[in-house]
Amino acid sequence: MSDLFLADPEQRQTSRRALRQQPAHARSRSHRRRRGGVVLALVFALLAGTCFVLWSVFGGLFDPAEPTADVIVDYPGPGSGQVQVTVAAGDTGDAIGATLTEAGVVATAQAFSDAYTANPQATAIQPGTYALHQRMRAADAVNALLDQGNRVSSRVTIPEGYTVEQVYQRLYEVTTISIEDYRAAAADPAALGVPVPVASVEGWLSPATYDVEPGADAVQVLSQMVARTVWELNTRGVPADQMQDVLTKASIVEREARRDEDRPKTARVIENRLREGMMLQVDATTLYGLGVTGRGPTRAELDDASNPYNTHEHLGLPPTPIAAPGAASLDAVLSPTPGNWRYWVTVNFDTGETLFAETYPEQLENEALMDEWLAANGY
Template identity: 50%
Template sequence: MSDLFLGTVSQHEAEQPLPTRRSRSRQDGKARRNRQRRNRRRRSVLVIIMAICLVGGAGYVVTSIFSDFFGGLFGGSSDTAEISDYEGPGTGEATVTVVSGDTGGAIGEKLVEAGVVATTSAFTKAYAANPLATQIQPGAYKLRLQMRASDAVDALLDSANRVSLKVTVNEGLAMSQIFEKVSGITAIPVADLEAAAADPAALGLPAEANGSLEGWLFPATYQIEPGATATALLSHMVGKTVEVLTANGVPQDQWETVLIKASLVEREGKSPEDRAKIAQAIENRLDRGMRLEIDAVLAYGLGKPGTALTNADKEVDSPFNSYRNIGLPPSPIASPGEVSIQSVMNPTPGPWIFWCTVNLETGETKFAETFGEHQQNVAELRAWEAANSK
């Protein structure tokens, strides 16, 4: 029956299964699953790539944050530390002192320490690039903070940025005290001042001074240019003394003698009136061939304060022992001011031989012609000391 309706077929054709709708559906599902697996693999790869990017980015952020933190904690570099040069023009103010012999590197280190430039290397490069940099003069300079290195070089070459120093030398200071004060303000070493004092000819010291600078450094306020040498400064002070002596009509052959007397007056008196009287009392003693017996002279020779003197000190063999020697000491004991010089030149006439400061706080001084009167004044001093002792 089947042959009648289907016709004849070969044995091979008879053995092949005929395709059905079910078999095609199975094949389509397999292909779909394969496509899905490929899509999943692609998505997995993409996710992995994105994850790597995210992890890498997060790592960079973490590294940046913590490197700054730990770098600052342990001294490592940070964004601020890595700045090699400031952009400028700077702000605020700083003073930097350049001394003779400073190299570009030495100046750069000072500028970095003062906060003027960012790094020494930036300054030395700018220094080397500027052909005028070697002409930077010693001195103190007012500069800005956080300047561009090249601007800092230009600023150091501008004399308008140099600042001068004021040194006030008070009346009655000895040479060693003046050296200490000058050195503390100008940074000129005391050794340099002492070396300059050892060369009186270079200072223009008059022959009347007998080679001793003591008393010839006039007390005044001096405007000192940064970089000034010890010789230049001391020469200026000596010149000022000569100027004052000349202006007050002191004969040149009396310059040293007047300075010696004026130094004693300076140390013994406070008010101009007392100084003029003390100057007369000193003349009266000298005229009578009496010993001066001035504590300040003895103390100067011993290199100690007058308040530290003892009775044994009065027996010391010294040209400055005014308790043993008659006449003036061999040199001034301090630098006298103009008032004391004028007091010596114009003393107040009177018969006084003795003087005694009876109030150490006010400087009140009493004068006496006789030893008995002087002893009464000394007793008044002792009473004041007892009342004011702690």
């Protein structure tokens, strides 16, 4: 109680004297207590103010009750590390954004979606597997997907005229999927998408360049090749019940004709001989049945009727195609050059020059030219 409220003047005087008579160290402790209280109060006030400012700026990021739909968080980039992500066929910008967000490439799907919309080239992003950084700026992620150099799929080219065994070997060299796996997958042509009953996928593995995604198996690889063949045939209006015959004829043209200008004539010879009931007498089919390439058949091989592909001994088309025909051979079969030729023979094996004949005596003259070339070139 303060001495100012003491009613007795003498008591007030006594109180003042008592205060003046307190030891100095006692008065000092009292002063420090008052000063410490002030400092503590100032510290609390400063902390409270700081917390208020921080909460005002960042509190919305942590308060689940506050809507954050309009807040788009984007990494500053350029990112680091590497992760593989797959863009599926038909993926929209939103779908790609969800994939990238889950993989840690972009901060939010919304940021990527906005960057995708803002980039007029974004719709050209191709399906495939890409190697990207994590924590990328969304706009940089769009550009990275447009850069085909970031694709990690294997690319394999199948030339025209390859047999299935040659195709399997080429695929194995690029994909490392075993040849045995490819053979096992090909044992069920229908499962690969061949639309008609066939005994073999020979001729159905379209020659083209393919991208094989990581993790793909033999069935997936061969299925896309069959799908390409079906597309080629459908595009040309080939009915399903004629597809196998068209591929078989085109495969013969592919293996026999070296020059594109000779393909429609070769196709016409095939049609003429089939129509007239003549043996095709094609060396390439006979060699296919023997599993031989790179040489001509011997006389004994031409006379071997046990070879079902020996068209010197068996009438009509061989049991299956003998190779993968290219587009030029397909077009030749579907639009053969008008003419009455029944024979052809290659007279220059360096250039592929081929002569066509309507009669057998004319064919013998052409074969003599072939023999001359062979003799002149040491064969």
